[in-house]
Amino acid sequence: MISKQNINFFEKIIGKKNIYSDPGDCWSYGYDNSKFHELPEAVLFPKDKNQLKNIVEYCYKKKINIAPRGRGTGNTGGSVPLNKCIVISFERMDKIIKIDIKNHIAIVQPGVINKNLQDILNKKKFFWAPDPSSWAYSTVGGNIANNSAGPRAIKYGTPRENILGLEFISGKGEIHRTGVTTTKGVVGLDITRLLIGSEGILGIITEATLKIIPKINKIITIEICYKNFKDAIDMIIRVMSHEKIFPYSIEFIDSEASELINDLEKDYYPKKSNALLFQFEILDLKDTVSIEKIIKKLDRNSLRMKIAENINEQDKIWKARKSLSPALRKLGEYKVNEDVVVPVANLSTFLKRLKSMSKKYNVKIVNFGHAGNGNIHVNLIYPNEKEKNSTKAKMCLDEIFNLVLSLDGTLSGEHGIGIIKKDYIGKEIPKETLKLMKKIKDQFDPKNILNPGKSI
Amino acid sequence: MISKQNINFFEKIIGKKNIYSDPGDCWSYGYDNSKFHELPEAVLFPKDKNQLKNIVEYCYKKKINIAPRGRGTGNTGGSVPLNKCIVISFERMDKIIKIDIKNHIAIVQPGVINKNLQDILNKKKFFWAPDPSSWAYSTVGGNIANNSAGPRAIKYGTPRENILGLEFISGKGEIHRTGVTTTKGVVGLDITRLLIGSEGILGIITEATLKIIPKINKIITIEICYKNFKDAIDMIIRVMSHEKIFPYSIEFIDSEASELINDLEKDYYPKKSNALLFQFEILDLKDTVSIEKIIKKLDRNSLRMKIAENINEQDKIWKARKSLSPALRKLGEYKVNEDVVVPVANLSTFLKRLKSMSKKYNVKIVNFGHAGNGNIHVNLIYPNEKEKNSTKAKMCLDEIFNLVLSLDGTLSGEHGIGIIKKDYIGKEIPKETLKLMKKIKDQFDPKNILNPGKSI
Numbered sequence: 001m002i003s004k005q006n007i008n009f010f011e012k013i014i015g016k017k018n019i020y021s022d023p024g025d026c027w028s029y030g031y032d033n034s035k036f037h038e039l040p041e042a043v044l045f046p047k048d049k050n051q052l053k054n055i056v057e058y059c060y061k062k063k064i065n066i067a068p069r070g071r072g073t074g075n076t077g078g079s080v081p082l083n084k085c086i087v088i089s090f091e092r093m094d095k096i097i098k099i100d101i102k103n104h105i106a107i108v109q110p111g112v113i114n115k116n117l118q119d120i121l122n123k124k125k126f127f128w129a130p131d132p133s134s135w136a137y138s139t140v141g142g143n144i145a146n147n148s149a150g151p152r153a154i155k156y157g158t159p160r161e162n163i164l165g166l167e168f169i170s171g172k173g174e175i176h177r178t179g180v181t182t183t184k185g186v187v188g189l190d191i192t193r194l195l196i197g198s199e200g201i202l203g204i205i206t207e208a209t210l211k212i213i214p215k216i217n218k219i220i221t222i223e224i225c226y227k228n229f230k231d232a233i234d235m236i237i238r239v240m241s242h243e244k245i246f247p248y249s250i251e252f253i254d255s256e257a258s259e260l261i262n263d264l265e266k267d268y269y270p271k272k273s274n275a276l277l278f279q280f281e282i283l284d285l286k287d288t289v290s291i292e293k294i295i296k297k298l299d300r301n302s303l304r305m306k307i308a309e310n311i312n313e314q315d316k317i318w319k320a321r322k323s324l325s326p327a328l329r330k331l332g333e334y335k336v337n338e339d340v341v342v343p344v345a346n347l348s349t350f351l352k353r354l355k356s357m358s359k360k361y362n363v364k365i366v367n368f369g370h371a372g373n374g375n376i377h378v379n380l381i382y383p384n385e386k387e388k389n390s391t392k393a394k395m396c397l398d399e400i401f402n403l404v405l406s407l408d409g410t411l412s413g414e415h416g417i418g419i420i421k422k423d424y425i426g427k428e429i430p431k432e433t434l435k436l437m438k439k440i441k442d443q444f445d446p447k448n449i450l451n452p453g454k455s456i
Numbered sequence: 457m458i459s460k461q462n463i464n465f466f467e468k469i470i471g472k473k474n475i476y477s478d479p480g481d482c483w484s485y486g487y488d489n490s491k492f493h494e495l496p497e498a499v500l501f502p503k504d505k506n507q508l509k510n511i512v513e514y515c516y517k518k519k520i521n522i523a524p525r526g527r528g529t530g531n532t533g534g535s536v537p538l539n540k541c542i543v544i545s546f547e548r549m550d551k552i553i554k555i556d557i558k559n560h561i562a563i564v565q566p567g568v569i570n571k572n573l574q575d576i577l578n579k580k581k582f583f584w585a586p587d588p589s590s591w592a593y594s595t596v597g598g599n600i601a602n603n604s605a606g607p608r609a610i611k612y613g614t615p616r617e618n619i620l621g622l623e624f625i626s627g628k629g630e631i632h633r634t635g636v637t638t639t640k641g642v643v644g645l646d647i648t649r650l651l652i653g654s655e656g657i658l659g660i661i662t663e664a665t666l667k668i669i670p671k672i673n674k675i676i677t678i679e680i681c682y683k684n685f686k687d688a689i690d691m692i693i694r695v696m697s698h699e700k701i702f703p704y705s706i707e708f709i710d711s712e713a714s715e716l717i718n719d720l721e722k723d724y725y726p727k728k729s730n731a732l733l734f735q736f737e738i739l740d741l742k743d744t745v746s747i748e749k750i751i752k753k754l755d756r757n758s759l760r761m762k763i764a765e766n767i768n769e770q771d772k773i774w775k776a777r778k779s780l781s782p783a784l785r786k787l788g789e790y791k792v793n794e795d796v797v798v799p800v801a802n803l804s805t806f807l808k809r810l811k812s813m814s815k816k817y818n819v820k821i822v823n824f825g826h827a828g829n830g831n832i833h834v835n836l837i838y839p840n841e842k843e844k845n846s847t848k849a850k851m852c853l854d855e856i857f858n859l860v861l862s863l864d865g866t867l868s869g870e871h872g873i874g875i876i877k878k879d880y881i882g883k884e885i886p887k888e889t890l891k892l893m894k895k896i897k898d899q900f901d902p903k904n905i906l907n908p909g910k911s912i
Contacts, residue, residue: 085777132902170892176888182869193616194645194649202645216699413638436647
């Protein structure tokens with residue numbers, strides 16, 4: 001347990017009110033959405049970067065480990081305080097420092113909730129592109145640390161493409177400013193993007209300069225059902241290669257997933273459908289007509305096509321899609337949820353091989369996700385804890401990862417490595433390159449006090 | 457001079473035909489577009505990464521410095537072989553390894569000329585976004601090393617946003633593979649983007665996985681002239697904030713520049729115009745009508761507006777713009793050409809202050825550039841070499857850089873640091889952060905043999 005002396009020091013910096021040291025208070029800062037839990041040594045709520053700098057300098061001196069934490073919505077244990085960490089919570093560093101509409105820039109503290117930012121931007125007819133499904137609860141800092149994105153990444157990119165500059169504190173307590181406040185800049189090494197997606201192991205972000213974009217408010221949704229997944233994937237490829245339509249999002253729901261939805265929402269989809277949901281931004285109604293025309297021309301072998309122009313019709317389509325998560329939960333606790341990516345045109349092979357693996361390992365596999373980026377959430381549904389943790393289940397997961405890599409894919413599209421995938425990172429990243437990454441990490445955090453036990 | 461023994465070793469690896477050691481042969485590999493020149497110790501033309509790996513391993517052992525070189529089109533001396541370098545030329549590593557239209561990917565060797573790639577992609581109705589003005593001669597590898605972009609960066613981004621993965625050789629001769637072949641991925645540290653824009657000091661790129669995009673072939677150009685530059689900049693801000701039009705490029709030409717064009721092309725622009733050239737991609741002709749309507753609605757105080765729908769009319773507009781470089785050359789040899797960026801809404805203040813500096817230092821200043829990114833090419837025109845190199849000229853440049861930074865700008869948008877701006881990098885990047893960058897560099901290149909004397 002952390003010493004009274006250390007707590008006293010922290011209290012001097014941030015005040016008694018801004019620190020939890022009672023295990024009862026600390027408990028809920030020990031988990032995220034991964035079901036890992038580890039009790040923090042203490043939870044600190046700094047208000048600004050100067051307080052944080054003092055904290056990190058002290059931790060560096062005393063070798064106290066630090067787990068930075070947004071709102072703990074991650075899926076891989078990235079914010080779980082392994083190895084006797086104090087938690088730095090950004091709940092009280094949640095200010096929007098500046099919104100500069102003319103320059104398309106927002107400057108924020110890391111603790112601001114993505115949705116709160118979007119609500120304010122929305123009033124000014126702007127948005128920040130990253131839209132992870134946790135957006136209503138997760139922080140911008142957490143989104144940056146995990147390079148979290150959502151459906152509209154296909155059109156607008158991930159945090160990597162939507163951050164101009166960062167301020168962060170290294171593991172030695174040094175404040176660094178990187179990047180620019182412009183959309184171009186090539187002065188020095190790109191430390192900004194090195195920090196993005198680094199899961200808190202290089203530095204603690206204290207401020208971010210975000211690129212914001214004028215918002216197109218009208219969207220149409222098109223839902224198309226196919227008997228065969230290959231027809232669905234081929235349709236995605238044709239749509240994405242058509243120069244006159246640029247999807248805002250493309251979601252895929254395989255036949256196992258659509259049947260789960262059908263159970264809840266009686267026969268919503270034709271039996272055993274592989275469904276696609278396309279969204280397109282439109283400037284005015286005539287765009288709807290031309291998109292509709294193109295989509296109908298590109299379609300082959302569909303069972304059904306719904307084109308939703310008004311909000312009611314759209315809500316119906318998305319209601320079905322959104323019932324998928326509760327439906328999965330109904331299937332039970334013993335699910336392994338992966339977040340792999342393969343190049344879009346390799347999705348058919350991927351799904352076909354998953355079908356054989358489902359038989360081979362006798363496990364239900366439910367797939368859905370952001371197919372326009374080739375990002376598929378693969379859910380392995382086991383009947384009980386024992387089977388979920390069995391050697392056979394491990395072999396199955398191993399085979400899935402090997403398959404993903406053999407298809408030029410990557411093990412994580414948006415959830416990151418955290419604790420969960422740490423054993424697998426060596427599959428994707430060559431040994432020498434991993435060694436190089438570790439050496440880079442050493443330059444930022446020589447005593448390895450920042451989020452130890454995560455990522456690389 | 458390099459020893460016979462070293463030359464013999466290189467000849468064994470790549471063959472006699474693929475190496476220059478005669479100073480006469482080597483001469484033209486000693487300069488770029490910056491007017492720096494340094495004779496290389498030798499010029500090597502490897503054909504593949506394995507040859508290159510052997511070369512770099514040997515250079516690491518013997519501590520022989522290496523300057524990687526695309527086609528020497530850079531503006532800052534980045535490829536000039538300072539410090540007794542051998543030059544690695546990529547002329548014979550210019551293969552397009554794979555074009556995968558379905559997955560929107562091209563895999564290339566670094567020596568491929570940007571234009572050659574675009575010509576092939578164009579036949580398949582695709583393109584790679586980066587379009588530096590040197591695109592007809594410069595290599596993709598060079599574009600990546602400098603994060604070089606051009607007018608359409610405003611819509612499609614720079615190499616940073618258009619590279620998925622890289623293969624490179626470190627200063628120790630290790631081959632590394634980084635990144636992915638998908639548009640999403642968060643496994644390990646983002647070494648890919650760390651390499652982009654690093655000017656060859658971290659590694660020598662041997663292969664790049666590029667994101668390619670379906671091409672919209674129809675473009676309209678709108679030219680608008682303003683009496684006051686403030687009206688021009690205000691128009692840019694309004695256009696960029698309008699959610700229904702998304703410019704493909706926005707070029708700005710100030711009144712000094714437009715007068716130079718008027719000298720060549722008699723009275724092309726209204727006298728002392730500040731001109732804007734907008735390009736918009738259109739899907740069909742009805743888009744022209746709506747863009748025209750919006751632009752006319754947004755315009756205030758223009759002297760003249762030309763809307764060019766067909767290629768002939770567009771060529772006329774661009775012919776004027778393109779005559780600017782020859783016109784500048786006519787003004788004489790003694791010009792300092794800068795490549796700064798400020799946030800778009802700060803451009804008015806920037807231009808105003810440049811006008812006062814022009815008077816204060818008694819120097820003609822001609823400005824033009826990619827104003828949609830806030831990227832302005834500032835040209836200081838001196839009457840002779842002596843004045844160009846005077847203390848006063850240095851003070852003027854210094855004041856310009858201070859001004860740029862005080863307006864939240866950056867010293868280089870697309871040319872990089874190279875040799876020319878090395879003395880100024882400390883103005884923009886804090887000392888501690890620069891030190892961190894140097895430590896990162898050490899992990900890639902512990903003996904400092906890769907492009908020594910450049911960038912950081």
